[in-house]
Amino acid sequence: MPNMSPKKNPMPSQEPNVRNKNFLEVALGYSEETAIDEAKRCLGCKNKPCVSGCPVKIHIPDFIKEVAEGNFEAAYRIISEASSLPAVCGRVCPQENQCEGKCVRGIKGESVAIGRLERFVADWHNQKGTDKIERPELNGHKVAIVGSGPAGLTCAGDLAKKGYSVTVFEALHLAGGVLIYGIPEFRLPKAIVQKEIDTLKSLGVEIKTNMVIGKVLSIDELLEDGFEAVFIGTGAGLPRFMGIPGENLKGVYSANEFLTRVNLMKAYKEDSKTPIKENKKVAVVGGGNVAMDAARCAKRLGAEEVYVVYRRGEEELPARAEEVEHAKEEGIIFKLLTNPVEILPDENNFVGGIKCVEMELGEADESGRCKPVVKKDSEFVIDVDCVIMSIGTSPNPLIKSTTKGLETKTWGGIITDSETGLTSRERVYAGGDAVTGAATVIMAMGEGKSAAAAIDEYIMGK
């Protein structure tokens, strides 16, 4: 008999007023009993709408059935057929717009907590799993992956499982891309990312850190060097600024810099050698997941007041619903329909305040969203000593500028065939944010996956 409760089993979490002072994970995860109870809410629909909402097409009802029966390792096997990073996806996917958004149970209540179940299964496997990873027999073909974020790791994992010798080149000193430098510890513990990467290594994937492709080696050199195909998953790492006065004052960070200092360089630890400014009042400009991460990090670093300044309304916030909710619980103050026009200096040329205007929503623009317009005579100043710009990122131009014949859009996105990820260059594929511009971890994984299939087809068909 399915469990007909209209509500999801709630996720046990750290209390907001405790967690906003530490960097430990916010959500604590389901117990075995809760997971089984939640899994029983799945009706096992024949047409599986949830699967159609999953960019990597995990066989969702099948794994949930195994969870309901207590076969957690079997459930893990089903997930890992489709996903190279299950413990990551279970934590950071915007499930409400994907699998859970399509769940039939969501029509008259809450959907099945697919994300929480995925996370449970992956964590259970990482702690108690018995399956040994079998290294596939090598097929003698070599593929290079540029960038070790979600797109690159997924592409690497899928190809390694098929027997390819895969080398991943990473520019930073640690693999993981945005999973390591961007998403904070309290939302995605780095030990979990490391575990997923170790799993890929035991499949035979080789990861070379400190290798800036485009500088130390070009894409063409990789192709000449015996790699039969190259996948570019270099993300969208170039931060945008608003171009308003005062943006170069001391105490203005891009979200990338702020988060990299905190996450990659561990500036939150007391003995860290990487400095970060101590702030009392912080304004984060932008409304996406990255803005929520930056705001919540700032709070944890000890800021008394943290504002999210966003030019549209609550409805339009691009962040995952859960992140917004968590941020509010932790005391982040939302200044919606507000847009900065200038950052003001204090007497030492540090940030002294942020001058904003109020906005109202006008007619819909070409994106279909209502265009915010400035309210007349609405200028006001928020008293802050730090501003974090989180208004988006563009693809890094390094690969484009060093690879002849690689075509990109005007804003820098690499042009690819939407099904295969093939670029304008033969044997060169691309996917993830480098193609789409800043999107989600799971979208990038979906692109890494389809490129892996296309690369396999190309090499096998030679």
Add this chain to the structure above:
Amino acid sequence: MYKIVKKVCLNPTVTRMDILAPHIAKKAEPGQFIILRVSEDGERIPLTVADYDRNAGTVAVIFQIVGATTEELNQKDEGDSICDFVGPLGQPTETDGLKKVAVIGGGVGCAIAYPVAKKLHEQGACVHSVIGFRNRELVILDKDFDAVSDRLQVMTDDGSFGEKGLVTDALKKLIEEGNKYDEVIVIGPLIMMKFVCMLTKEYGIKTVVSMNPIMIDGTGMCGGCRISVGGEVKFACVDGPDFDGHLVDFDEAMERASMYKAFERKAHDKACSLFKGVE
């Protein structure tokens, strides 16, 4: 891990290290930089390439011991290894077509100016070098500069070596003597570069400076290294580190460079007392 194959103390606060990194040695050009981390959990610091040996596969860096990380790096000896070494980053210094150039170096900036002077000399350009230091004890690379320069003037603040005065004094003299330079290339403390640029602007001589702001990744990701050049925001790591000195907002750059001063002083003192404890 990256092995230190050679370590030379150039003066009491400046050290040269040759690091084994064949991939980087193969590609590095004067004007580019590397980023290194001495140990796990260490800070990432950018250092300009001082020299490279493509055959031996080594890249040389010259650094001044100013903060906790450079202190820690200086504790390493030949045969030891450092954790991370990545590059070559940034754009090489453009030397194509230059026939007569004044190369100005200040303090440890001479380490960056030297490979540029050497490259110009090797391509047959006439090189006039002016290098400046606080005093005799801090002079580095004077012999190296001498070997690649048609003229060399060493300046010290106190006159204990070379001539007494600032690099701007010497450069002004050279220009007044009637030397016509295609370009002036100047690398040193921000304040020195600012004053050289003010001087060359008067004479209308194109001037290139090498900026070394605070940065983390060195690939355009953090934006911490942004500077204003001709009213536009540029990232020193990918757009530079060389820029048209007459367009750089030096006052802003000096402000930005002071952002973590208090933190660095504390960290440096801590590191020093720590290492003293070991010795």
